[in-house]
Amino acid sequence: MNIPKAYEPHAVEKKWYQYWEENNYFYADAHSSKKPFSIVIPPPNVTGSLHMGHALNNTLQDILTRFKRMQGYNTLWLPGTDHAGIATQNVVEKQLLQEGLTRQELGREKFIQKVWEWKRQYGDLIIEQLKRLGASCDWSRTRFTMDEGLSKAVREVFVSLYEQGFIYRDYYIVNWCPRCQTALADIEVEYRTINGHLDYIKYEGVNDDQFVIVATTRPETMLGDTAVAVNPDDKRYKHLIGKEVILPILGRRLKVIGDNFVEIEFGTGAVKVTPAHDPNDFEIGKRHNLQQINILNPDATMNENAGPYQGLDRYECRKKLIEDLKTQGLLIKREDYSYAVGHCYRCDTIVEPYLSNQWFVKMKDIAKPAIEAVKAKRVEFIPESWEKTYFEWMENIKDWCISRQIWWGHQIPVWYCQKCKAPLVERQNPTKCLKCGSNELTQDQDVLDTWFSSALWPFSTLGYPDKTKDLTTFYPTSVLSTGFDIIFFWVARMIMMGLKFMEDVPFKQVYIHALIRDADGQKMSKSAGNVIDPLDVIDRYGTDALRFTLAIMAVQGRDILLSEERIEGYRHFCNKLYNAARFILMNLDDYLDAKSQIPHVRDLSLADRWILTRLNQVVEQVTNNLESFYFNESAQILYDFIWHEYCDWYLELLKPELGGKRRKVIQDLLILTFELILKLLHPFMPFITEEIWQKLPVYREVNSIMIASWPTLTPNQIDLDSIKDMELIKEVVTGIRTIRSEMRIAPKQKLKTLIIKSTPSGILKENIDYVTLLTNTNEVIFNPKATKPDTSATIIVKGIEMYLPLEGIVDLGKEEERLSKELSKVEKELTLLRLKLANEDFVTKAPDEIVTKERQKLEEIIAKHDKLIKSLKSYFH
RNA sequence: GGGCGGUUAGCUCAGCCGGUUAGAGUGCUUGCGUGACAUGCAAGAGGUCACUGGUUCGAUUCCAGUACCGCCCACCA
Numbered sequence: 033m034n035i036p037k038a039y040e041p042h043a044v045e046k047k048w049y050q051y052w053e054e055n056n057y058f059y060a061d062a063h064s065s066k067k068p069f070s071i072v073i074p075p076p077n078v079t080g081s082l083h084m085g086h087a088l089n090n091t092l093q094d095i096l097t098r099f100k101r102m103q104g105y106n107t108l109w110l111p112g113t114d115h116a117g118i119a120t121q122n123v124v125e126k127q128l129l130q131e132g133l134t135r136q137e138l139g140r141e142k143f144i145q146k147v148w149e150w151k152r153q154y155g156d157l158i159i160e161q162l163k164r165l166g167a168s169c170d171w172s173r174t175r176f177t178m179d180e181g182l183s184k185a186v187r188e189v190f191v192s193l194y195e196q197g198f199i200y201r202d203y204y205i206v207n208w209c210p211r212c213q214t215a216l217a218d219i220e221v222e223y224r225t226i227n228g229h230l231d232y233i234k235y236e237g238v239n240d241d242q243f244v245i246v247a248t249t250r251p252e253t254m255l256g257d258t259a260v261a262v263n264p265d266d267k268r269y270k271h272l273i274g275k276e277v278i279l280p281i282l283g284r285r286l287k288v289i290g291d292n293f294v295e296i297e298f299g300t301g302a303v304k305v306t307p308a309h310d311p312n313d314f315e316i317g318k319r320h321n322l323q324q325i326n327i328l329n330p331d332a333t334m335n336e337n338a339g340p341y342q343g344l345d346r347y348e349c350r351k352k353l354i355e356d357l358k359t360q361g362l363l364i365k366r367e368d369y370s371y372a373v374g375h376c377y378r379c380d381t382i383v384e385p386y387l388s389n390q391w392f393v394k395m396k397d398i399a400k401p402a403i404e405a406v407k408a409k410r411v412e413f414i415p416e417s418w419e420k421t422y423f424e425w426m427e428n429i430k431d432w433c434i435s436r437q438i439w440w441g442h443q444i445p446v447w448y449c450q451k452c453k454a455p456l457v458e459r460q461n462p463t464k465c466l467k468c469g470s471n472e473l474t475q476d477q478d479v480l481d482t483w484f485s486s487a488l489w490p491f492s493t494l495g496y497p498d499k500t501k502d503l504t505t506f507y508p509t510s511v512l513s514t515g516f517d518i519i520f521f522w523v524a525r526m527i528m529m530g531l532k533f534m535e536d537v538p539f540k541q542v543y544i545h546a547l548i549r550d551a552d553g554q555k556m557s558k559s560a561g562n563v564i565d566p567l568d569v570i571d572r573y574g575t576d577a578l579r580f581t582l583a584i585m586a587v588q589g590r591d592i593l594l595s596e597e598r599i600e601g602y603r604h605f606c607n608k609l610y611n612a613a614r615f616i617l618m619n620l621d622d623y624l625d626a627k628s629q630i631p632h633v634r635d636l637s638l639a640d641r642w643i644l645t646r647l648n649q650v651v652e653q654v655t656n657n658l659e660s661f662y663f664n665e666s667a668q669i670l671y672d673f674i675w676h677e678y679c680d681w682y683l684e685l686l687k688p689e690l691g692g693k694r695r696k697v698i699q700d701l702l703i704l705t706f707e708l709i710l711k712l713l714h715p716f717m718p719f720i721t722e723e724i725w726q727k728l729p730v731y732r733e734v735n736s737i738m739i740a741s742w743p744t745l746t747p748n749q750i751d752l753d754s755i756k757d758m759e760l761i762k763e764v765v766t767g768i769r770t771i772r773s774e775m776r777i778a779p780k781q782k783l784k785t786l787i788i789k790s791t792p793s794g795i796l797k798e799n800i801d802y803v804t805l806l807t808n809t810n811e812v813i814f815n816p817k818a819t820k821p822d823t824s825a826t827i828i829v830k831g832i833e834m835y836l837p838l839e840g841i842v843d844l845g846k847e848e849e850r851l852s853k854e855l856s857k858v859e860k861e862l863t864l865l866r867l868k869l870a871n872e873d874f875v876t877k878a879p880d881e882i883v884t885k886e887r888q889k890l891e892e893i894i895a896k897h898d899k900l901i902k903s904l905k906s907y908f909h
Numbered sequence: 910g911g912g913c914g915g916u917u918a919g920c921u922c923a924g925c926c927g928g929u930u931a932g933a934g935u936g937c938u939u940g941c942g943u944g945a946c947a948u949g950c951a952a953g954a955g956g957u958c959a960c961u962g963g964u965u966c967g968a969u970u971c972c973a974g975u976a977c978c979g980c981c982c983a984c985c986a
Contacts, residue, residue, distance in 0.1 A: 037948095293985090417914090585921095585922075590914075601935065664923070774952075776939090778940080778941080876966080878966055878967075
């Protein structure tokens with residue numbers, strides 16, 4: 033057999049992924065009678081390139097999908113991408129800019145054409161990257177949020193929400209990004225603290241003694257002031273309510289009003305009121321019927337209402353204005369002040385509160401059933417603690433601003449009659465006004481928030497609004513896996529829309545995975561550009577190593593700070609597995625059976641019974657942990673078992689037997705056990721397991737491990753005694769090895785004799801060959817009456833005393849030192865145990881089994897202690 | 910201002926619905942080219958489980974408080 037010593041992942045990955053696709057193993061049949069298991073992918077942005085967050089989430093989804101598929105479920109993992117309105121428009125705009133063009137110059141229609149071109153060219157990049165990750169998605173069902181079908185779903189939902197009165201249009205103050213030149217929903221604004229100033233500005237009174245001083249972080253907004261507000265209970269200002277002050281620079285007269293919103297303690301206790309540029313002031317303005325003066329152009333330059341500052345950028349204006357106020361002696365004070373400012377989540381520009389016509393969805397009534405569904409556990413959050421976050425937001429939900437002033441997206445399906453101004457909202461594009469019959473209709477220029485279509489994803493992708501077989505088979509989906517950062521954006525909205533339009537929850541379980549952060553603990557985001565490239569990692573370490581690393585680090589409720597050393601470590605694990613396979617395969621050259629036999633119990637050695645028992649335990653643990661989303665646990669259990677039990681002990685123990693009478697039995701067992709291991713590992717490491725499985729001479733009911741059956745328990749193979757017995761063997765071996773190592777006895781040097789002070793029967797005697805094999809010892813003598821030879825080392829394991837005669841090679845000083853160290857450890861333990869058992873309370877109150885256990889422990893330790901003392905004494909005569 | 914999470918080996922992190930010899934990877938020390946694997950094998954050093962109290966026979970684990978770190982939400986100009 034000619035197999036390289038080290039595992040080379042890349043050719044293997046390519047080969048098997050192609051094989052899986054060609055054989056349609058990812059395809060889900062909606063007509064299958066098997067129990068369905070379905071997941072819809074959180075659709076990555078078409079602009080996206082696979083980052084670590086994707087890698088993690090999709091690895092976890094693939095683990096679940098492959099696990100369930102092997103368990104025999106009719107498994108659908110539905111993939112797709114999101115058109116990502118603002119993000120994609122930004123990308124294409126940037127590209128245009130390099131050609132010296134703006135989208136305005138190009139015009140709407142041509143620009144959208146450009147975006148589609150871009151999408152066709154680059155939009156599948158992330159899909160290809162997901163394939164490199166090994167994702168077993170049903171690519172025949174790949175969807176895009178602007179597909180014809182999905183657009184139909186969007187249209188249906190918008191129109192029915194409108195018809196039911198849940199959608200309305202309003203002239204309202206919204207978050208406005210001056211760079212993207214669109215409105216943003218509240219949750220699309222990220223607040224960050226910046227260091228700025230708090231400026232104290234004097235507004236002079238009509239009479240000399242009636243001035244007020246206001247404090248502001250955004251002095252330029254004063255140009256839009258239409259009042260000054262004070263708290264009606266504030267004694268300092270009470271007398272001014274109803275009087276007028278003069279707005280500096282512009283000279284506008286402002287009424288002083290009383291409003292409870294104003295905090296007496298903060299600043300000067302007097303607030304400038306700018307209804308057009310501050311959400312609070314907007315509300316105050318409504319209460320007091322104040323004029324709204326817009327001072328900004330959509331790009332945040334100052335408009336004609338800004339008087340002398342017209343045309344300036346908002347920050348130039350601020351600077352100039354402060355200088356002017358200083359000159360006029362109206363800037364009373366300027367202090368350093370840090371405060372939270374909203375930034376656009378797409379381009380990081382500071383947003384402005386801005387008045388404009390926007391479309392909204394009334395959320396309160398839609399949210400109610402969605403809250404109930406989670407309370408009733410029809411949707412289960414994992415970990416459960418995220419429920420609280422969900423409830424918190426849902427119970428305080430505000431109306432959702434769904435219109436965006438961009439071009440890329442689902443254009444709002446509302447037409448306005450140019451004659452009578454009536455709006456038309458129809459499922460089919462209208463051709464004439466229903467009121468006046470005019471055919472001069474213009475469609476609303478805005479498009480819908482990207483998240484509007486995302487909210488429909490679990491059913492729009494399955495064929496809604498048509499009543500498809502896919503929908504009846506796969507909806508509700510089984511699991512949704514995502515990061516907590518989009519619980520509000522996406523998860524909550526899907527639950528609401530699913531309940532409203534499908535009358536059922538969109539998924540039964542939501543697994544909220546950890547967030548992978550960068551070195552500074554900042555989250556990696558699509559726009560911030562601080563992403564680490566998983567493809568680079570795949571190139572260097574292989575997909576399986578990356579997947580296994582992510583799985584073993586996927587602890588519930590804690591963020592992941594990924595380190596490269598860690599990945600390297602798990603690449604070693606791939607290599608270990610690969611080499612175990614090489615070892616097994618090179619001993620199967622003469623193996624001819626088409627189907628390996630499970631050997632009869634009487635043919636099994638202790639090691640065989642032990643490994644079968646352990647394997648059964650591992651099957652149970654891995655299965656249970658995967659069912660409960662404990663990815664790290666199941667991965668860790670597999671790692672420890674395969675490396676430190678199967679390879680370190682089992683394979684080593686059976687080596688000599690491969691040349692003996694039991695060769696056939698051992699071969700059967702190797703195939704049986706190793707196939708089981710490969711199956712358990714397959715969801716985590718799909719490529720290497722397929723590669724090995726295809727080489728292993730197993731009996732194949734199917735042609736790929738990915739559709740082979742998931743292991744189940746074989747109770748008649750379980751022999752719990754074998755575990756205890758193997759423990760003894762391992763401890764004896766380790767004890768002798770420790771002495772060998774400390775005495776600097778070369779591995780090649782054979783030990784002559786081991787004297788064991790016990791009866792020549794029992795487990796140790798029956799399996800003494802294991803000990804001689806692993807410790808390179810020639811002969812063992814069992815003698816209950818043995819006395820310690822002068823030049824020898826002592827080993828005490830579970831009450832059994834052993835001597836290792838070491839004439840000529842022993843360093844007695846070292847042995848004495850070793851025994852003394854052990855003695856002091858034992859003495860410490862002894863003291864603690866005695867104290868514990870002397871405690872009346874412990875003996876009476878602790879459970880009996882614990883007390884018994886401690887008593888047994890004490891006995892053992894006393895025996896060991898005595899033996900150690902005796903042994904040590906032998907050095908002093 | 911509310912809410913949540915973290916603090917365990919030099920580093921990156923598991924674990925603990927109370928009783929274990931507190932683990933892994935990596936790094937470190939020592940020995941070893943051993944017929945699967947040097948991406949390895951064997952042995953070892955390294956931890957008052959952040960601090961202070963409480964509950965308990967018993968706390969790294971449960972509770973409270975403190976300190977530091979981080980996240981989310983919130984209209985304080």
